[in-house]
Amino acid sequence: MSDSCCGTTAIEIEPFTTSQQTAPGQTGALPVVVIGAGPVGLAAAAHLAERGIDFLLLEAGDQVAASVAQWGHVRVFSPWKYNIDAAARRLLEADGWTAPDGEWLPTGAELIDDYLAPLAKLFNDRVLLGVKVTAISRLGYDRVRTAGREEVPFLIRLESGEELQARAIVDASGTYTSPNVLGASGLPAHGEHEVFVDHALPDVLGADRDRYEGKHTLVVGAGHSAATTLLALAELPDTPITWAIRGGSASRTYGGGDADALPARGALGTRLRAHVESGRIQLLTGFFAHRVNATDQGVEVVSRDPSGHEQSVTVDRIVSATGYRPDHSIAAELRLDLDPVLGSTRALAPLIDPNQHSCGTVPAHGVDELAHPEPGYYAVGVKSYGRAPTFLMATGYEQVRSVIAALAGDWEAARDVQLDLPETGVCSSNLADAQEQRVGLATGISGGLLSTPLPLATVGATASAESGGGCCG
Numbered sequence: 188m189s190d191s192c193c194g195t196t197a198i199e200i201e202p203f204t205t206s207q208q209t210a211p212g213q214t215g216a217l218p219v220v221v222i223g224a225g226p227v228g229l230a231a232a233a234h235l236a237e238r239g240i241d242f243l244l245l246e247a248g249d250q251v252a253a254s255v256a257q258w259g260h261v262r263v264f265s266p267w268k269y270n271i272d273a274a275a276r277r278l279l280e281a282d283g284w285t286a287p288d289g290e291w292l293p294t295g296a297e298l299i300d301d302y303l304a305p306l307a308k309l310f311n312d313r314v315l316l317g318v319k320v321t322a323i324s325r326l327g328y329d330r331v332r333t334a335g336r337e338e339v340p341f342l343i344r345l346e347s348g349e350e351l352q353a354r355a356i357v358d359a360s361g362t363y364t365s366p367n368v369l370g371a372s373g374l375p376a377h378g379e380h381e382v383f384v385d386h387a388l389p390d391v392l393g394a395d396r397d398r399y400e401g402k403h404t405l406v407v408g409a410g411h412s413a414a415t416t417l418l419a420l421a422e423l424p425d426t427p428i429t430w431a432i433r434g435g436s437a438s439r440t441y442g443g444g445d446a447d448a449l450p451a452r453g454a455l456g457t458r459l460r461a462h463v464e465s466g467r468i469q470l471l472t473g474f475f476a477h478r479v480n481a482t483d484q485g486v487e488v489v490s491r492d493p494s495g496h497e498q499s500v501t502v503d504r505i506v507s508a509t510g511y512r513p514d515h516s517i518a519a520e521l522r523l524d525l526d527p528v529l530g531s532t533r534a535l536a537p538l539i540d541p542n543q544h545s546c547g548t549v550p551a552h553g554v555d556e557l558a559h560p561e562p563g564y565y566a567v568g569v570k571s572y573g574r575a576p577t578f579l580m581a582t583g584y585e586q587v588r589s590v591i592a593a594l595a596g597d598w599e600a601a602r603d604v605q606l607d608l609p610e611t612g613v614c615s616s617n618l619a620d621a622q623e624q625r626v627g628l629a630t631g632i633s634g635g636l637l638s639t640p641l642p643l644a645t646v647g648a649t650a651s652a653e654s655g656g657g658c659c660g
């Protein structure tokens with residue numbers, strides 16, 4: 188385990204010895220284990236700390252919010268006032284911290300430096316960095332065995348081979364580390380794993396500039412991440428750009444232009460459209476990535492549409508901005524009740540369905556919607572939404588407030604779920620517009636690229652919803 192920039196102390200985890208094993212029915216003596224020190228995992232820690240419940244927060248990365256750090260150069264669309272958890276704020280302010288300007292739109296890096304890292308520091312050695320969870324089960328119980336199951340602790344296996352026990356698990360491990368594939372049918376394109384594919388949001392104008400400048404780059408995807416990358420690439424001289432989408436038109440990515448309910452989103456779309464119309468960006472529609480071949484001229488990406496028609500493009504680099512999916516494999520020995528479409532819990536799915544909801548219209552929800560048949564295991568944060576791209580930190584903060592209240596036995600608080608997210612105000616476009624004049628275009632979510640419902644996909648139609656086309660896609 189490593190020391191961190193945020194000052195959390197690196198400690199070694201001792202495997203539980205026989206004398207530390209918990210007898211059936213005595214799991215309460217064990218800590219709650221939170222997986223992932225992103226915004227939601229850290230908020231869970233804050234609620235646990237406030238309620239005096241022992242916990243450990245395990246983070247795979249070598250810094251807190253390691254996934255946010257990957258998009259640290261991206262400015263988000265929701266202002267600070269929606270990005271700070273209430274319990275975290277109380278703990279931080281008691282420690283002398285001053286909240287950033289509530290109306291400001293931070294970058295990912297600012298989220299970490301000005302909020303998440305100071306928060307993690309409060310928890311000292313309860314936050315363990317460089318600790319990756321590889322599997323979760325019940326001590327002595329596989330998924331099939333029932334009798335007495337609820338009485339035994341959770342068993343958590345780490346990448347190091349060490350094992351821990353927990354009374355409950357709050358899985359806030361996100362989806363950023365499991366991006367969707369390039370292949371248009373949800374399966375990897377043939378050869379996709381043999382060539383180098385960058386995932387969404389490379390720092391094209393910053394740290395990654397040398398890798399893109401002068402290189403013909405293909406961006407695949409129709410969401411905001413694709414748009415953001417395309418606009419950045421367009422600023423690089425002598426850099427040919429091709430943009431491939433499954434749909435027959437890019438109108439959904441362009442948004443409503445001047446008439447868009449969200450001016451920042453409209454501005455992004457208007458710029459993108461101008462680049463396509465001027466020929467700066469070559470748009471390939473009806474592109475269903477099927478095969479990827481390394482050739483002497485570069486990487487050939489072949490599309491085969493549902494009718495069998497092929498088209499191809501040969502490029503130097505590929506950016507796959509096709510969204511994310513949850514990886515439930517670490518919990519494969521637990522009893523999960525997953526929605527067959529989204530991979531969220533079944534109860535949550537209708538509340539977050541991107542065909543019906545934008546970020547700002549998702550209703551408040553908590554422990555009841557997040558519960559699985561496996562008592563004591565909760566996936567929270569962006570992972571809880573599965574493939575729905577409508578997640579907001581604010582909804583995740585309410586999730587963990589409710590779940591931790593339930594773990595504390597305070598069911599009244601757990602079920603009193605509340606969320607005040609004006610549909611457009613949460614991802615304030617006016618702010619984004621004003622701030623753009625000062626610090627550049629806000630390129631994170633936009634209050635829901637899906638603030639109007641998506642057209643329902645028609646079987647066989649090419650213009651259905653693109654993966655990753657949501658708030659953060």
Ligand SMILES: Cc1cc2nc3c(=O)[nH]c(=O)nc-3n(C[C@H](O)[C@H](O)[C@H](O)COP(=O)(O)OP(=O)(O)OC[C@H]3O[C@@H](n4cnc5c(N)ncnc54)[C@H](O)[C@@H]3O)c2cc1C
Nearest residue numbers: 223225226227247253263264265320361568569579580631
């Ligand atoms: C570019 C972008 C812009 C966004 N803008 C906004 C915005 O403006 N407003 C908003 O509300 N939301 C926004 N979001 C959506 C969402 O709020 C963020 O993705 C947020 O980071 C999700 O928080 P999280 O804690 O659930 O997950 P994450 O931030 O993804 O954190 C998960 C953590 O778990 C760790 N981890 C993963 N696997 C393991 C493991 N096996 N063991 C241990 N640790 C593990 C990861 O390293 C990571 O640190 C944006 C997302 C993106 C990608």
